[in-house]
Amino acid sequence: FRYSSTWNWSKLSPNNNADKNDNNNSSNDSNDDDDNNNIPSPDIQQSILSQCSALHSSIMPLNSQIRGPLAKNSDRGTSLPFVFLVGNHSSGKSSFINYVLGRPVQTAGVAPTDDCFTVIAPGPKDVDQDGPALVGDPDIGFEGLRQFGPTLIHHAQLKVREGIRNENFMMVDSPGMIDSPVSSAGMGSSNNIMDRGYDFQGVVRWFAERADVVLLMFDPDKPGTTGETLNILLHSLGGMDHKLLIVLNKADQFKKIHDFARAYGSLCWNLSKVIPRKDLPRIFTMCLPVKDGENSIPSDISTTEALDQRALADLHQTRDDVLAEVMKAPKRRVDNVITNLTDSVHLLLMHSVVAEDVRSRYSKRAWENRMQELSSVVLGMGMAGLGMHFSVPPQFTGGVVAATMLGVGGMHWFNSSQLKTVEEQLTSVEELSASFQRTHPQEVSEADEYYASVWARIRDPLRLSLWRTGLADFPAVKKGEMEELQRILDEEIPRLRRLASPSHHGSGNNNR
Numbered sequence: 001f002r003y004s005s006t007w008n009w010s011k012l013s014p015n016n017n018a019d020k021n022d023n024n025n026s027s028n029d030s031n032d033d034d035d036n037n038n039i040p041s042p043d044i045q046q047s048i049l050s051q052c053s054a055l056h057s058s059i060m061p062l063n064s065q066i067r068g069p070l071a072k073n074s075d076r077g078t079s080l081p082f083v084f085l086v087g088n089h090s091s092g093k094s095s096f097i098n099y100v101l102g103r104p105v106q107t108a109g110v111a112p113t114d115d116c117f118t119v120i121a122p123g124p125k126d127v128d129q130d131g132p133a134l135v136g137d138p139d140i141g142f143e144g145l146r147q148f149g150p151t152l153i154h155h156a157q158l159k160v161r162e163g164i165r166n167e168n169f170m171m172v173d174s175p176g177m178i179d180s181p182v183s184s185a186g187m188g189s190s191n192n193i194m195d196r197g198y199d200f201q202g203v204v205r206w207f208a209e210r211a212d213v214v215l216l217m218f219d220p221d222k223p224g225t226t227g228e229t230l231n232i233l234l235h236s237l238g239g240m241d242h243k244l245l246i247v248l249n250k251a252d253q254f255k256k257i258h259d260f261a262r263a264y265g266s267l268c269w270n271l272s273k274v275i276p277r278k279d280l281p282r283i284f285t286m287c288l289p290v291k292d293g294e295n296s297i298p299s300d301i302s303t304t305e306a307l308d309q310r311a312l313a314d315l316h317q318t319r320d321d322v323l324a325e326v327m328k329a330p331k332r333r334v335d336n337v338i339t340n341l342t343d344s345v346h347l348l349l350m351h352s353v354v355a356e357d358v359r360s361r362y363s364k365r366a367w368e369n370r371m372q373e374l375s376s377v378v379l380g381m382g383m384a385g386l387g388m389h390f391s392v393p394p395q396f397t398g399g400v401v402a403a404t405m406l407g408v409g410g411m412h413w414f415n416s417s418q419l420k421t422v423e424e425q426l427t428s429v430e431e432l433s434a435s436f437q438r439t440h441p442q443e444v445s446e447a448d449e450y451y452a453s454v455w456a457r458i459r460d461p462l463r464l465s466l467w468r469t470g471l472a473d474f475p476a477v478k479k480g481e482m483e484e485l486q487r488i489l490d491e492e493i494p495r496l497r498r499l500a501s502p503s504h505h506g507s508g509n510n511n512r
Contacts, residue, residue, distance in 0.1 A: 067465035078141030081333035082170035087217030089176025092249035123160035131156035151197035205236040212332040234274040252287035286319035362471040
């Protein structure tokens with residue numbers, strides 16, 4: 001990722017920092033102290049980000065040359081790390097953001113209150129900007145949203161706020177997900193992709209891919225029963241388990257343990273439909289503090305109906321766990337950038353290796369055809385030359401020349417039609433899979449699931465790239481270029497991982 005230094009976020013004043021520290025409890029402070037011992041210094045973090053940016057930029061020319069799988073400007077990240085929240089309407093996304101920020105920024109309510117993607121960033125003073133200003137800003141890093149069209153741009157906004165706790169990362173709120181009559185066709189239907197006027201699934205995936213922490217929030221009233229939410233989890237958040245937290249919020253609203261059990265079971269049941277594993281990820285069951293105090297009871301719930309204080313304390317502890325993960329966004333940015341670089345190099349390397357195998361096989365066949373045509377021309381001209389040398393009648397010599405021209409022309413037409421057939425065969429799914437197996441024999445024999453997943457991701461884009469360019473015009477990938485990609489995987493990325501990892505026995509990084 002490339003990070004711009006022209007977006008100058010103002011540091012909070014000492015008074016604001018003092019207020020922020022006063023608001024944190026002692027347990028969080030002790031946990032932060034322990035975490036800080038394992039976090040690289042800011043100089044090391046910036047060095048890692050700069051090196052990742054340089055390495056990612058170095059592979060983009062090859063990606064452009066061979067129409068690789070990496071998206072345009074995929075080497076550019078946002079100016080600050082950010083946390084992305086997505087979930088049902090009234091699941092507590094806005095309330096949680098206000099809790100993290102330490103001041104009311106987002107409007108919270110039971111009914112859907114906002115239809116925009118809202119970026120909330122720290123700054124010297126309160127400033128609101130609309131979607132075109134956010135997307136048009138060359139430094140903050142959200143210009144890639146332009147690809148989703150004007151409707152999305154006009155449903156995005158930026159809120160810069162002073163005096164908030166997250167002075168070193170941003171938070172992004174998303175519209176609450178609901179099921180409308182238009183989307184009643186069922187999960188995965190193509191009819192509901194544009195029912196908001198833009199590709200909502202695509203936008204969520206765009207944010208999630210670049211986010212450092214993703215919170216998927218549910219509430220007791222709709223514990224995973226919203227089809228759009230499950231659709232997002234299936235199509236937009238797949239492959240992001242390492243930074244995805246599933247949260248069941250407002251758990252303090254349950255009056256009876258049976259209600260909690262039914263809601264929790266319903267959520268697990270619905271998640272099992274879209275998570276193809278026996279073991280479900282951890283579900284963070286939490287609640288936010290009420291206005292009258294951390295342990296106070298809402299006025300509409302009697303003391304006998306309220307949760308047991310031990311259960312309430314457990315919800316508060318889980319909330320602190322989620323908050324701690326959110327506060328780790330800057331540290332996660334370093335890990336995520338290295339992970340993104342690793343993923344990008346793997347994708348591009350496999351794309352290059354398989355594409356070069358297909359291109360070389362096509363070139364070999366085309367070269368054999370050219371040699372056949374050239375041999376026919378040489379043979380015909382040789383016979384004509386011999387006829388002239390031995391004073392053979394000119395009718396014979398002319399006949400040989402004419403037959404040679406006709407024969408070579410017919411051979412060229414036949415070979416061209418055959419090459420088209422060969423090209424169609426080489427770019428078929430079956431032949432591409434055969435090329436993958438031929439170029440990665442060890443991984444195939446070991447049933448390496450990682451390489452299989454990478455191949456599944458690039459197969460269709462590779463086929464489209466070869467078809468659009470044509471094998472005759474597809475550029476050759478030099479051996480040195482593929483060796484450089486392999487060197488990044490073997491040398492550069494492990495070195496960056498050691499710099500970013502906490503010191504531990506055997507890390508080789510204890511003296512950094």
